[in-house]
Each structure stands twice: as structure tokens, then as C-alpha cells.
Amino acid sequence: MAARVAATVWRRTLPRVNVRKTYKLFIGGAFPRSESGRTFDVNGHNAALASRKDARDAVKAARSAFGKWSGATAYNRGQILYRAAEMLEGRRSEFPAEEVDEAVDRLVWYAGWADKLAQVMGSANPVAAPYFNISSPEPTGVVAVVAPRSFLGLVSVVAPVIVTGNTCVVVTGAAVEAITFAEVLATSDLPGGVVNILTGHAGEVAPWLASHDDVNGLDLTGVEDAGLAVELERQAGETLKRVLRPSDPKWTDDPGTGRMTVFLEIKTVWHPKGV
Amino acid sequence: MAFEYAPAPESRSIVNIKPSYGLFINGAFVDGPSGFKTVNPATEEVLAEVAEASKADVDKAVKAARAAYPRWTRIGGKERAKYLFRLARIIQERSRELAVLESLDNGKPIRESRDVDVPLVAAHFFYYAGWADKLGYAGFGPNPRPLGVAAQVIPWNFPLLMLAWKIAPALACGNTVVLKPAETTPLTALLFAEICQQADLPAGVVNIVTGAGPTGAALVEHPDVDKVAFTGSTEVGRIIAKAVAGTRKKVTLELGGKAANIIFDDAALDQAVEGIVNGIFFNQGHVCCAGSRLLVQESVYDEVLAKLKRRMATLRVGDPLDKNTDIGAINSAEQLIRIKNLSQVGEQEGAEAWSPPCDLPRHGFWFRPTIFTGVSQAHRIAREEIFGPVLSILTFRTPAEAVEKANNTPYGLSAGVWTEKGSRILAIADQLRAGVVWANTFNKFDPTAPFGGYKESGYGREGGRHGLEAYLATR
Numbered sequence: 001m002a003a004r005v006a007a008t009v010w011r012r013t014l015p016r017v018n019v020r021k022t023y024k025l026f027i028g029g030a031f032p033r034s035e036s037g038r039t040f041d042v043n044g045h046n047a048a049l050a051s052r053k054d055a056r057d058a059v060k061a062a063r064s065a066f067g068k069w070s071g072a073t074a075y076n077r078g079q080i081l082y083r084a085a086e087m088l089e090g091r092r093s094e095f096p097a098e099e100v101d102e103a104v105d106r107l108v109w110y111a112g113w114a115d116k117l118a119q120v121m122g123s124a125n126p127v128a129a130p131y132f133n134i135s136s137p138e139p140t141g142v143v144a145v146v147a148p149r150s151f152l153g154l155v156s157v158v159a160p161v162i163v164t165g166n167t168c169v170v171v172t173g174a175a176v177e178a179i180t181f182a183e184v185l186a187t188s189d190l191p192g193g194v195v196n197i198l199t200g201h202a203g204e205v206a207p208w209l210a211s212h213d214d215v216n217g218l219d220l221t222g223v224e225d226a227g228l229a230v231e232l233e234r235q236a237g238e239t240l241k242r243v244l245r246p247s248d249p250k251w252t253d254d255p256g257t258g259r260m261t262v263f264l265e266i267k268t269v270w271h272p273k274g275v
Numbered sequence: 276m277a278f279e280y281a282p283a284p285e286s287r288s289i290v291n292i293k294p295s296y297g298l299f300i301n302g303a304f305v306d307g308p309s310g311f312k313t314v315n316p317a318t319e320e321v322l323a324e325v326a327e328a329s330k331a332d333v334d335k336a337v338k339a340a341r342a343a344y345p346r347w348t349r350i351g352g353k354e355r356a357k358y359l360f361r362l363a364r365i366i367q368e369r370s371r372e373l374a375v376l377e378s379l380d381n382g383k384p385i386r387e388s389r390d391v392d393v394p395l396v397a398a399h400f401f402y403y404a405g406w407a408d409k410l411g412y413a414g415f416g417p418n419p420r421p422l423g424v425a426a427q428v429i430p431w432n433f434p435l436l437m438l439a440w441k442i443a444p445a446l447a448c449g450n451t452v453v454l455k456p457a458e459t460t461p462l463t464a465l466l467f468a469e470i471c472q473q474a475d476l477p478a479g480v481v482n483i484v485t486g487a488g489p490t491g492a493a494l495v496e497h498p499d500v501d502k503v504a505f506t507g508s509t510e511v512g513r514i515i516a517k518a519v520a521g522t523r524k525k526v527t528l529e530l531g532g533k534a535a536n537i538i539f540d541d542a543a544l545d546q547a548v549e550g551i552v553n554g555i556f557f558n559q560g561h562v563c564c565a566g567s568r569l570l571v572q573e574s575v576y577d578e579v580l581a582k583l584k585r586r587m588a589t590l591r592v593g594d595p596l597d598k599n600t601d602i603g604a605i606n607s608a609e610q611l612i613r614i615k616n617l618s619q620v621g622e623q624e625g626a627e628a629w630s631p632p633c634d635l636p637r638h639g640f641w642f643r644p645t646i647f648t649g650v651s652q653a654h655r656i657a658r659e660e661i662f663g664p665v666l667s668i669l670t671f672r673t674p675a676e677a678v679e680k681a682n683n684t685p686y687g688l689s690a691g692v693w694t695e696k697g698s699r700i701l702a703i704a705d706q707l708r709a710g711v712v713w714a715n716t717f718n719k720f721d722p723t724a725p726f727g728g729y730k731e732s733g734y735g736r737e738g739g740r741h742g743l744e745a746y747l748a749t750r
Contacts, residue, residue, distance in 0.1 A: 120414065125739055127721035128398065135725050135739065216730065230521030237516030239685075240509070240528065240731045258749065265729050266736050269704045271714040 023047040023175045025054055025199060026182035028061035029192020040175075040200065047175035050198035055169065055208040058196035062142040062167040063214055065193030070139045070165035078114030081107055081163055084188040094180050099152040102252055106152070109255075110159035117164060117260060130273045137264040139165035140242055141216030144209035146202050146232075147172040148222035152251040154178060157221050158195060160259035166217070167194045171206050175199035203228055210235040217242040217263045221249075280591065283598040285385045290376045292462065295324040298332055298485065299468035301339035302478025307332050310486060313461055316382035317595050317604040317639040325461045328484035333453070333493040336482040340424040340451040341499055343479025348421055348449040352408030359404030359447060361474040366397040369470065373463055377435055378595040380462040382604030382640070383558050385596050395720055396439040399738075402722035403443035406743060410448065413740055419747040421449035422525055423501030428491045429464075430507045431457035431606050432561035432662075437506050438464050440737045442481060443722075448746035450502065451480045455494055458487040459607045492518075500524060504745060506563075509660075509686070509731050527735025527745040529563065529727055531660040532688030534709065535681035536566030536717065539674075540575045542693035546715065548582045551666070554691055554717040556590065556602055556644050560664040561610070563732075564689035566717050568657055569646075569668045570677050576670050580648065587644055588631040602664060605640040614642050614663035621647050621656035626667070652683055660686070674699065678706045687729030691717045710736070 022039070024031040025048045036051035069077070085107035092100045118136050125133040143166045147154045154172060161168045172178045182197050198205050202223055209215055210232040218236045223229040223246045236243050244262050249255075298307040310327025314320060328336070347355070366373065373396070374388040383392070411417050425445045429437035434456055445452050456464035468483045484490060488511075495503050495515055502525045505515050509530040519526050536554050538547050554566025571579050595603035605611040622628055630643035642663055650657050650667040657667045671677040681690055690709040692700055704712045710728045713719060720726065725736040735745045 123725075123740055125721065125723040125725070127719075127724055129719070129721070131716070131719065133721070133724050135741065140729075226521075233520035234517045237518075237520060238513055240512060240516055240530070240733060242734050261744075261749075265710060266725050266727070266741050267704075267710055267712060267729075268725050268739075269712045269714060270716055270719050270724070271700065272716050 021045070023179040023199065025050055026179060026186070026195070026197040027054065027058045028064070028196065029186060031179075031182070042173070042175045045176050047179070047199045050171070050200035050205050052205070052208045054198055055205050055212070058169040058198055059142060059209065059212050059214055061193035061196050062169050065167045065191055066141060069162070069167055069191055069194045072165070074115035074118065077163060077165065078111045080189050081111035081114065081159065084185055084190065085111060087184045087188050088181075091180070091184060095177060096151050099150060103152050103155040106155050106255070107159055110163045113260065114163050120257070121261065121264065121266070125268070132271045132273055133268065135266050135268045137164065138267050140263040140265055141166060142214060143168045143217035143219060143263050144206070144212070144215050145170045145219040146206050146222040147174070147178070148248075149174050150251060151177040151181070153222065154181060156251050156255060157219055157259065160255070161219065161263055162194055164260050164264055166263050169196045169198060169209060169215070171198050171200070171202050171209070172222070173199070173201065206232055207235060210241070211238065213239055215239075215241060219244040220246045222246070280599045282594070284594065285375055285596045285598055287375055287379060287596060289372045290379065292323050292376070296326065296461070296465050296485070298326050298328050298336065299465065299481070299483040300332070300336045301482065302472065304468070307485070311458060313380060313459060315379050315639070316606050317636065319638050322380060323462065325485045328455075328486040328490045330493040333484055333490060333497060336453045336484050337424060337426075337494070337497050337499050339479040339482050340453050343477055344423055344451045347451050347477060347480050352410060352449070355446060355449065356404045356407035358474060358476055359400050359407060359443065362470060362476070363397050363400035363404060365470045365473055366393070366400060370394070370397065373435060373466060375596065376466055377463050378603070380460050381431065381434055382595050382606050384600040384603045385598055386600065387558060392433060392436045395722070396435050399436075399439040399722040400443045403447040406444075407447040410743065410747070413743050415744065415747050415749050419448075419749065422746060422748055423450060424499060425450045425452045425502040425504060425746065426494045426497060426500040427452055427454040427504045428494065428507065429454065429456055431460040432558060432563070434460040435463040435467065438467060440506070441504050444737070444742045445502075445504075445746045446480065448743060450746050453482045453484060453494055453500070455484050455486060455491050458485070461485040495519070502526075502746065505529070509733075512733055525745070527727075527737070528733035529735070529737060530688075530731065530733035532563045532565070532686045532728065532732050533568055533658065533660055533684045534564055534566050534689040534691065535568045535570050535707075536691035537570045537677045537681060537693065537703065538572060538575065538579055539692070539694035539696070539699065540572040541695050543695060543715070544575065544579060544582060547693040548579065548586050550691060550693060550715070550717045551583055552586055552590070555666040556664050557718050559602055559605055559642070561606060561662055562718065564711060564718065566689075566691050567661060567666060569666055570671050570680055571668060572677070573670045573672050580668070583646065584629065584631070587646070590631065590633070590644055592633050592641065592643065593636060602644060605642050605663065608640055610662065611640040611642060614661055614665060617656055617659060617661045618645060618665055621650070621654065621667070624654045624656070626650045626654055626656060652680060658684065674703060678703060682706075682708045685731040688732035689713065
């Protein structure tokens with residue numbers, strides 16, 4: 001009896017033991033551990049350390065998701081990106097205070113582009129013959145993204161890639177923000193596999209994506225090692241991926257349309273006119 | 276009933292081919308290292324000796340282009356436009372000469388060089404001339420800047436047309452250029468150099484260096500070029516994409532293709548057969564966007580095949596300068612070997628070849644129009660670009676199967692779809708992963724219509740408003 005009383009007192013006097021979170025990968029809408037079983041420390045948090053096989057799985061998930069996502073109506077994609085903005089707004093406290101407002105606004109901005117791009121980037125072509133001739137933008141396919149460290153940077157590179165109908169595999173070392181953002185995306189009706197996030201080292205994982213036959217585009221914005229960037233671009237050349245070279249933009253500036261257009265294809269359709 | 280055609284040769288007296296040509300650098304022809312002979316592929320007659328530019332020659336050409344760049348930009352779009360209009364007009368005025376020379380050097384029928392290539396060349400210069408002083412309205416910001424010096428390497432299948440696709444938008448945007456024509460077809464580019472002189476185009480704005488692979492590599496890898504534009508094989512495209520890694524160079528690549536031409540059972544079959552013939556036999560099949568994989572719905576397979584064979588039997592193969600000729604000469608001995616080799620592989624792998632009976636000239640490089648039946652998707656002739664008058668025929672049952680087979684290729688340049696059902700055209704066109712989709716037509720081109728590939732057929736677009744982006748600093 002005396003022992004039970006003592007235990008109760010002991011529990012009352014010490015703080016509650018909190019539940020720690022392991023920041024796992026985000027692949028195909030699920031949060032798996034790395035198949036390698038490895039983790040790494042990110043500011044005192046445990047995060048899964050992505051491997052080559054995780055990269056392979058992520059590309060597979062991205063490819064599987066491409067048909068449905070690229071075939072969704074532009075209106076629907078815009079709605080989902082706006083939903084992601086709503087979810088992010090609701091979880092503001094979990095993100096860096098100095099970046100989260102801009103990040104929400106950026107999602108809203110790109111959400112609005114979904115059903116305007118075809119009008120701005122497309123054209124009706126006045127060919128010199130009796131043909132109906134129209135050019136429209138279409139997504140490139142699966143895009144591998146090496147994300148910049150900052151949270152606003154992450155949102156600013158992912159949103160333009162997916163709003164047009166691409167799916168992506170993101171590599172980042174900033175696991176805490178990235179995986180918390182994945183939780184935002186996972187609750188935004190974004191189909192699984194549209195965004196896949198591999199936390200770990202760009203130098204280890206990105207070469208497998210740059211040389212992957214089923215990846216169509218490569219965004220090197222967040223690559224900090226110039227030598228690695230050249231090597232990745234060279235590898236991407238083997239399968240003629242569309243490559244966005246590294247840069248360090250001011251993320252609070254007007255982003256323009258360049259991050260969307262680099263991963264768009266223009267399709268021109270000809271049809272005769274006649275009675 | 277067989278129709279007999281009397282020969283109707285176009286006179287070659289309109290062209291004046293010099294025994295040898297130098298390099299066109301800084302507005303003048305200069306001597307270059309003696310290089311190679313360019314031959315008429317229809318006769319194997321030597322047409323001229325052409326210089327093979329060395330690394331040092333390429334450097335001179337790039338320096339000339341660099342020196343001309345500030346002034347060419349500074350004179351402004353309004354003045355640049357007038358130079359381009361001038362070029363377009365001279366091309367029109369000398370169109371017969373250009374067409375005959377193109378057919379002599381390339382082997383393509385005069386009917387095509389006269390009615391397709393050269394008119395499109397003039398139209399392309401007219402189109403981009405008009406853009407030169409309107410770039411601020413093109414959707415790339417209020418005052419888009421040119422890139423600088425453009426290195427341009429073009430193929431032998433449409434020598435002058437590819438030159439126009441490269442040079443016209445580059446100059447309109449305010450860039451200066453160094454262009455390398457293909458080693459087997461340099462003559463119309465060298466005649467274009469004369470046209471630049473005739474137009475009083477400022478020296479150094481256009482430079483033309485002849486040569487083969489090493490000359491092209493020296494040009495692409497030159498540290499002082501800001502832009503690389505290449506049309507040619509996917510194999511060389513990969514090399515270029517790797518070579519420019521880590522540089523500031525903006526790149527556009529227009530590479531190979533293995534286009535599906537899909538015939539649904541409700542298509543207007545006679546029209547479709549014309550489209551099939553045009554799709555694969557236009558320009559001897561030396562067309563990156565050729566409809567080289569025919570996908571026929573099973574229910575009309577026998578009918579389409581019979582009609583196609585009947586139509587192919589009327590194709591006239593022979594003298595490119597004969598106005599009756601449908602199919603001219605294969606461009607080079609090397610290309611002929613490649614076509615023969617892949618065709619042999621087709622038979623070895625179990626496909627069945629058929630060609631109409633036709634006599635081929637005794638000299639020159641020739642290949643009969645050929646179709647392969649019994650082709651599976653795994654056959655090399657269904658996967659690799661043959662770049663010749665060789666069609667692989669496959670079948671399908673459902674629209675979904677047609678789309679899956681059409682997209683089952685690393686290429687994505689073009690595709691064709693034939694059906695009388697409008698909604699089906701739109702749905703299929705949406706699903707085809709190709710940069711150009713021809714519905715109930717094939718191999719149509721226009722300066723206002725963007726052209727270029729998905730996937731390993733390259734990136735960037737040529738033609739239309741979109742074609743400007745390749746030559747402007749847009750990000």
C-alpha cells in the first residue's frame with residue numbers, strides 16, 4: 001500500500017513523457033521507413049535515411065500516380081492545391097514562423113494557375129492551310145526535385161511541378177519540415193504518389209534519380225555542391241531529361257512562370273477543316 | 276491499267292555550283308582546311324569540294340558572331356525585322372535555284388523541295404521577321420533579351436528548312452549565329468550565305484562552318500556560345516546534353532522519333548492510305564517525325580493492307596529532278612547501309628517484307644519503299660528509328676491498346692490518328708505522348724505551329740510563339 005502511494009506521487013511530480021515522432025519517408029501516400037533501416041539525426045529528431053531502393057520505389061509510385069493526376073481536370077488540381085493551402089494554414093504553428101505565411105500564399109498562387117496555364121501557354125495557330133491547329137501545354141511526367149533547405153523554398157519548388165499535372169520525387173535533408181508538409185499534403189486529397197519525399201543526402205540519392213530511365217525531369221535548385229550538380233546534369237543527359245540548373249533565388253520574390261514551364265511539353269494537334 | 280510517264284526533268288542549269296567552297300565567316304568566304312566532297316546521291320557524281328572547319332576555324336566564326344552581337348542587338352527589332360524580310364524575299368525570288376540545288380545535294384524529289392521545303396523556308400523567315408519588333412508582346416516579359424551567340428547544328432534530311440528553323444528565330448530575337456550544316460548536304464547553306472551577302476546582312480551575324488562531327492563538337496563545346504540548338508539523332512543529342520552540363524548554355528534538341536500512325540476501323544480508308552504513304556515515304560522516310568509504326572485496327576487490317584499495296588505500286592522511284600518522282604535517292608551510302616541492315620534484322624526476327632516491283636537506277640543510293648508485316652513490339656524495326664522508306668505494321672483491337680502501343684517507345688515526337696469520329700480524335704490526341712499529333716493528316720508543317728518532342732525526342736519547340744523561347748533569356 002505504501003509503495004502504491006509513493007508511485008503515484010512520483011508520477012505527479014515528474015513531467016509527462018511525451019511521444020516522440022520518427023520522421024519517416026513519404027512514398028505513394030504512405031509513410032514507410034527506409035528499406036535500408038537507416039535513420040539520421042535532424043536537429044534532435046530521428047528521420048529515415050533514404051536509400052537507392054527507396055528512390056526506386058518513389059519513382060514507381062510517382063509513375064503510377066501520373067496518369068490519374070495528369071488526367072484530372074485542371075480545376076480539380078487547383079482545388080487540391082488550394083486545399084493544401086488550407087491545411088497548411090491550420091498547422092501554421094508546426095512550421096517556421098518567418099516562412100509559413102509566404103508558403104501558404106505561394107500554394108494559393110500556384111493553385112490559381114492550374115486552369116489558366118493552358119490559356120496563357122497554349123495557342124491557336126493560324127497555319128497557311130485549311131487546318132484547325134492548336135498547341136497546349138501538358139506535364140512532362142515524373143520530375144525529380146532536389147529541394148532547397150528552407151521550407152518556403154520547398155513549397156516553392158514542389159507546387160509549380162505538380163500544379164501542371166506532373167508527379168514528383170523530392171530529395172531533401174530538411175526532414176522535419178518536409179515530412180510535416182507531407183502530412184499536410186496527405187490530408188489535402190492529393191492522390192498518393194503525386195508527391196513523394198525522400199529524406200536524406202542528395203549526394204547519395206539524387207544520382208539514382210538523375211540516371212533513372214523513368215524520370216523525365218530534374219530540378220537541381222537545391223543542390224549546393226557545384227560538382228554534384230554538374231554530375232547530376234550529365235547523368236540526366238543520358239535520358240534527355242529536362243533539367244533546371246541550381247539557383248538560389250530570393251523565395252519572397254514573384255516566382256514567375258518559369259518553374260512551371262520548364263516541366264511542360266507543348267503538344268500541337270492538326271486537324272483538317274472540311275465539309 | 277498502268278500509266279506510262281515520260282520523263283519530265285527539271286533543268287539544273289539554274290544552279291551554278293562552284294568546284295570548291297570555303298567557310299562563311301564574318302560576312303565573307305574564307306579558305307578552310309580542304310575537307311570532303313559532297314556528292315549527288317542519285318548519281319554519285321561529285322558536286323563540289325567543301326572545307327572541313329577545324330577548331331581554330333570554329334573559334335574564328337564564334338569570335339565573328341560575338342563581335343557582331345552587340346550591334347545586331349542594338350539596331351533594334353524594327354531594323355532586324357527588315358533584314359529578315361529581305362532574306363525571305365530573296366529566298367522566294369531564288370526559290371527554283373534553291374529547290375534544284377537541294378534536290379541535287381540531298382536526293383529528295385524536286386516536287387518536295389519545290390513545293391514543301393523552299394516555300395516553308397521563305398514562310399519561316401517571313402513569320403519570324405514579324406516577331407523581331409514585337410517580342411515584348413510574346414509573353415516573355417516586356418523587354419525580353421537575346422542570349423548571345425547561338426551554336427546551331429543541323430541534319431541532312433531538310434538542309435535548308437532546318438537552317439531556316441534555326442536561323443530565323445535566332446536572328447529575330449537578336450542573337451548572332453554560327454551554323455554547321457550536315458556534311459552530306461552543305462550546298463544550300465552555302466548558297467544561303469550568298470543570300471546573306473545579297474541582303475547586306477551585317478558581317479558576323481550569320482556564320483556558316485562546314486564539317487562533320489568534330490566540327491560540330493567544337494562548335495557546341497565552344498566556351499563562348501550561349502545557346503546550343505541541335506537537330507539530329509538521339510544518340511548525338513545525349514552527347515550534347517552531357518557536354519553542356521554545368522555551363523550557362525541554353526539548349527534545345529530536336530531528335531529522333533518512331534511515330535505511331537493509328538488507323539481506326541471507322542477511318543476514311545482511302546484518305547488514310549494516302550496519309551500512311553505520305554507519313555512514311557515523304558522525303559524517302561528521312562523524317563524524324565515519320566509515321567514509321569503503322570497501327571491498324573484488326574477489323575480493317577486486310578483492307579488497309581490491300582489498299583496500301585495497291586497505292587505503293589504506283590509510287591515512282593527515281594531521278595529526284597524528275598517532276599514525276601515520288602521517292603528520290605537515299606541521302607548517303609552510310610544511310611543506305613543502315614536501312615539495309617535494319618531491314619535485314621526485321622526479316623531475321625521474323626517479320627515479312629514486301630516492296631512493289633520497281634526498277635532502281637544503276638548508280639546512286641536507292642531503296643525500294645518497303646513494308647513489314649507480322650511485326651511485334653519487341654522487334655527492332657518497331658523500336659529503332661530506321662530513317663528510311665520502311666514501314667512496320669502492327670495491329671490493335673481497342674482504343675486503349677492503340678494508345679498503349681503508340682506510347683510504348685522512348686521517343687515522343689509525333690503521332691497520327693485516323694478516324695471519322697471527332698470525339699475519339701480529341702480523346703486519343705490527349706493520351707498520345709507526342710509533341711505533334713496529326714489527325715486525319717500527316718507530315719504537315721507551318722511556321723506558326725510549334726514542333727518538338729516529348730521524352731527522348733528532345734526538348735524545346737521550334738515554330739510559333741513558343742519557338743521564340745529558345746532564343747530569349749526567359750529565366
